[in-house]
Amino acid sequence: MPSERTNDAPSPGGLRERLVDTGVALVDTEGAAALSLREIARRAGVSHGAPRRYFPTHLELLSAIARRGFTDLGERATRALADASPDPREQVAVLSRLYLDFAARHRGMYELMFRHDLLESGELGLRDSSLPLFKVLVELVAEIRTDAEPAVVAGALWANLHGVAQLWGWGSLQLAVGVEDVEPLLTSVLDAHLGPA
Incomplete structure (x- = not known):
């Protein structure tokens, strides 16, 4: 099983973009109500705290999406x-x-x-x-x-x-x-x- 550090490592395009991409896909399939930091992190394959490195607030991640x-x-x-x-x-x-x-x-x-x-x-x-x-x-x-x-x-x-x-x-x-x-x-x-x- 990969470590949390490996999962949170930058991907091509970077973790920030991966989180936004994941949010875009999630909002299209399940609607805006599904856009929690925890769910986006889970679907992006990172720890639930990882999004806060790039988006200190939930509002900032939603704005990027x-x-x-x-x-x-x-x-x-x-x-x-x-x-x-x-x-x-x-x-x-x-x-x-x-x-x-x-x-x-x-x-x-x-x-x-x-x-x-x-x-x-x-x-x-x-x-x-x-x-x-x-x-x-x-x-x-x-x-x-x-x-x-x-x-x-x-x-x-x-x-x-x-x-x-x-x-x-x-x-x-x-x-x-x-x-x-x-x-x-x-x-x-x-x-x-x-x-x-």
């Missing part, structure tokens, strides 16, 4: 926009679909990414991870809605998408609206904030 989610979402957005029509409204639609799809497919990560305590923790800088994609949305809205403050419209659009993502994930919208596909809701959200297509 959530930051990975923002990076993933940002990379997906970059690829999707590169393949999209140059029309700003179509690009907003592509980003919106991507956002809703990410929320549906990566429910645990999505919920972790927008936890208030993680976003508000200034020293961890997670809020900075959430802003680049919003900035892209603001720039696109500015091209579409020249009659309004783009950041305000983009904020309202994002809030609406976030609500759709949450309520869809809970099954509430399907029940209330009687639809099986989120597309009609997305069309309505885009029309409400950007004007009819």
